Amino acid sequence: MIRVLVVDDEALVRSGLRMILEAAGDIAVVAEARDGAEAVEAARRHRPEVVLMDVRMPGTDGLTGAAAVARLPEPPRVIMLTTFDQDEYVHAALRAGAVGFLLKDTPPRDLAEAVRTVAAGNAMLAPTVTRRLISSFAERGPSVADQARARLAVLTDREREVVRAVARGLANADIARELDMAEATVKAHVSRALAKLGLTNRVQAAILVHDARLGDTPAA
CATH class of the missing domain: 1.10.10.10 (Winged helix-like DNA-binding domain superfamily/Winged helix DNA-binding domain)
Known part of the structure; x- marks a missing residue:
């Protein structure tokens, strides 16, 4: 079972992500957090393998949270959740140690597969939108x-x-x-x-x- 921490300031979004992931059968959402600071504490306490982290949140944002999580001993692998107009935040998060990102409208099946991919040790480089994002910041x-x-x-x-x-x-x-x-x-x-x-x-x-x-x- 793949252990996942879901981080988003909206309870409805967290609940939706939990339902999607746990319906996959091989994924368990072991904790939820409302911002980056809570994410760090939850990661320490529950030791997830994967963290799904929203980029923009009140309090400690996802960029700061991703960097802090990446500094933990044996850190989980962080995937940022974003919309495509937040490129600059995602790029900085990738540099901070996140392994990739997903758009918030990613289909449920693709979301679960992304978690499996990251848990297996691979980065989220394959989606076209990821390549476009990295390329756009190479200018x-x-x-x-x-x-x-x-x-x-x-x-x-x-x-x-x-x-x-x-x-x-x-x-x-x-x-x-x-x-x-x-x-x-x-x-x-x-x-x-x-x-x-x-x-x-x-x-x-x-x-x-x-x-x-x-x-x-x-x-x-």
């Missing part, structure tokens, strides 16, 4: 691109190739097929790359690649 100044490229310089050519595939939203199995290597080898490259870059998840690596403006260019 940054030359200094940001230079800094990002300098950070990526610590990677081997193969690690850089794998990380760039991650930035395109590919899962390990897809990367393995594209680069003609074993899936376990891809996973090892991703882990080593994240460690070298000082990052905690694939979403942060994707943002770094996009900041470097390397996402759609041929491998160096």
